[in-house]
Amino acid sequence: MEKIWLNSYSPSVPHEIDADCVASLVDVLEQSVVDYGENIAFTNMGKSITFNQLDELSRSVAAYLQNSGLKQGDAVAVMMPNLLQNPVSIFGILRAGMTVVNVNPLYTARELKHQLVDSDAKAIIIVENFAHTLAEIIDETGIKQVVTTQLGDMLGAPKSLVVNLVVKYIKKLVPAxxxxxxxxxxxxxxxxxAHSYQRPQLKGDDIAFLQYTGGTTGVSKGAMLTHRNLIANLEQVSAILGPFLERGKEIIVTALPLYHIFALTANCLTFVKFGCQNLLITNPRDMTGFVKELGKYPFTAITGVNTLFNGLLNTPGFSDLDFSNYKFALGGGMAVQRSVAEKWEKVTGHVLLEGYGLTECSPLVTVNPPSVNKYNASIGLPAPSTDIKLVDEQGHEVPLGQTGEMHVKGPQVMLGYLNRPEATAEILNDGWLATGDIAKCDEQGFFYIVDRKKDMILVSGFNVFPNEIEDVVAMMDGVLEVAAIGMPNESSGEVVKLYVVRKDPSLSEKQIISHCREYLTGYKVPKVIEFRDELPKSNVGKILRRELRDK
Incomplete structure (x- = not known):
């Protein structure tokens, strides 16, 4: 596909980036320590650490790992929410020349065992709240070293002691x-x-992260992301956002968990590179507490998924925050609904920029440039050094304006899935990654996700995309959340079923149907509506249609 999107690039954005500008992520951290040593790097629960402190702490982690029987290249798991201990551990593992295995702390024993065994992890750094899960299966894994931490361990006395006592003995959040x-x-x-630290010799093709896919389409697989993959993505993000960011002066709100690739790259790594402050939110599900925390800091940017933005907009006090320093929000992980994006812009005064990425792409593929002046329902322009083509079922490229499965090629694309050559071959072919997402491209090179290939609903031979229906229903003031799936039907093959979480308890099925008939053609109108108190979500708040279908 011709790179027509290059014509829409801002003059300051290069067409290509240098993925080999530095050898490893360790170089990125070390340079930021030199340039921004006294700047705050991370803040959590009122406690901050500078880049100099991050340097010292992560060096201690690295030295401990190097002197504990582990060797360069070994996998070390990190299982905790957003705490100061998280980036300290991540950078410590990288500086030891080892591979980070990010683990969702809410995993069951079965899921945790699979990831530890599959990654051949030799050590784990885990928050005590979830250590009981590890205790169930540790004998069935190759884990040799266990480091446990409590939520308040890095908050300083006396706060650390108080937090740990409250969490363990009053709230009883630490099972035996x-x-x-x-x-x-x-x-x-x-x-x-007390140990000496030996800086490892790292190459671009060394694996930095084993980043596991969510497992919603089968067994969870470890995407092998190299130092070069992540550096390439950092350079791509920097090329697009760099002109709009002040080095050493931004405050990014990090509510998505750092064990997820979105927050890992877009927040942690990017803003470390720029010498800026990450405000770590440990429990974003506590929206009232989240908004209260936001009120304490002159934040300039935030990343999130649609459900997080929607939750903030529906939390008292959010619209009263001071947005005078705020510059932009970056949405991804799932489709940003128009109603949410437009309300966000009205409340904050700035456009909610939508982007698109995959774990397998480190993750950024496309993003709307900060220069856009209103929500456009697009996932933006491809990042520099990124190729995209849209193909039909036979693998042929489709004409401009038509829909097809998106295939991506670029230096940010993973090495492959760990120990899964067949799964890798299914998704990677001659450097092209098949995303499983149906998209289209306009004449300016802006891409639009139509839907997930696997989520498409087939009604009497017509393709129905859940995103479209969800967008229409989300326009209703009485709707908080919505999900659409296909339901088997004898006469039409499938019909649309809708799951709705109401904001207005009086909202009726009849009102929703009537609204849909006004905006959708007949075969797209939901035939079944089920009201629920909540919808199943992934660890980052992405609504899980598959779980709804399975039930």
Whole structure:
């Protein structure tokens, strides 16, 4: 496909980036320590650490790991929510020359065992709240080193002691567990400081992260993301957002978990590179507490998924925040609904920029440039050095303006799935990654996701895209959340079924049907509507249609 999108690039955005500008992510951190040493790097629960402190702490983690029987290239798991311990652990593992395995702390014992065994992890750094899950299966894994941390371990006295006591004994959020030969996080730091640290020789094709897919389409697979993959994506993000960011002066709100690729790259790595502050939100589901925390900081940017933005907009006090320093929000992970984007712009005064990415692409593929002046329902322009083509069922490219499956090629595309050559071959062919997403492209090179290939509903031979129906229903003031799926039907093959979480308890099925008939053609109108108190979501708040279909 001809790169027509290059004509829509801002003059300041290069067409290509250099994925080999530095050898590893360790170089990125070390340069930021030199340039921004006294700047705040991360803040959580009122406690901040500077880049110099991040340097010292992560060096201690690295030294401990190097002197604990592990070797360069070994996999080390990190299982915790957004705490100061998280980036300290991540950068410590990378500086030891080892591979980070990010783990969702809400995993069941079965899911955790699969990921630890599949990744061949040799060590794990885990928050005590979930250590009981590890205790169930640790004997069935190759884990040799266990480091446990409590939520308040890095908050400083006396706050750390108070937080840990409240969490453990008053809120009773730490189930009993027994783990042999474990080391406490703060003891690890002390031991690491006493050891010598040997900076590893790292190459671009060394694996930096084993980033596991959500597993919603089968067994969870480990995407092998190299240092070069992540550096390429950092350069791509920097090329697009760099002109709009002030190095050393931004505050990014990090509510999505750092174990998810979106927050890992867009927040943690990008803003470390720019010498800026990450405001880590440990529990964004507590929307009232989240808004209260936002009120304490002159934040300039935020990333999130549609449900997070929608939740904030529906939380008292959010619209009263001071947005005078705020510059932009970046939405991804799932489709941003028009009603949410337009309300966000009205409340904050700035456009909600939608982007698109995949775990397998480190993750950024496309994004709307900050120069757009209103929501356009697009996922934006491809990042520099990124090729995209849209293909039909036979693998042939479709004409401009028509829909097809999106295939992506670029330096940010993963090496492959760990130990899964067949699964890798299914999705990667001659460097092209098949995304499974149906998209179209306009004459300016802006791309639009129509829907997930697997989520498409077939009604009497017509393709019906859930995103379109959900967008229409979300326009209604009485709707908080909505999901559309296909339901088997004898006469039409499938019909549309709708799941709705009401904001207005009086909202009726009849009102929704009437609204849909006004905006949708007949075969797209839902035939079945089910009201629920909540919808199933992934760890980052993405509504799980598959789980609704399975039930």
């Amino acid at each position: 567990f027994s783990l042999p030969h474990r080391t406490r996080f703060n003891d690890m730091l002390s031991l690491g400081r």
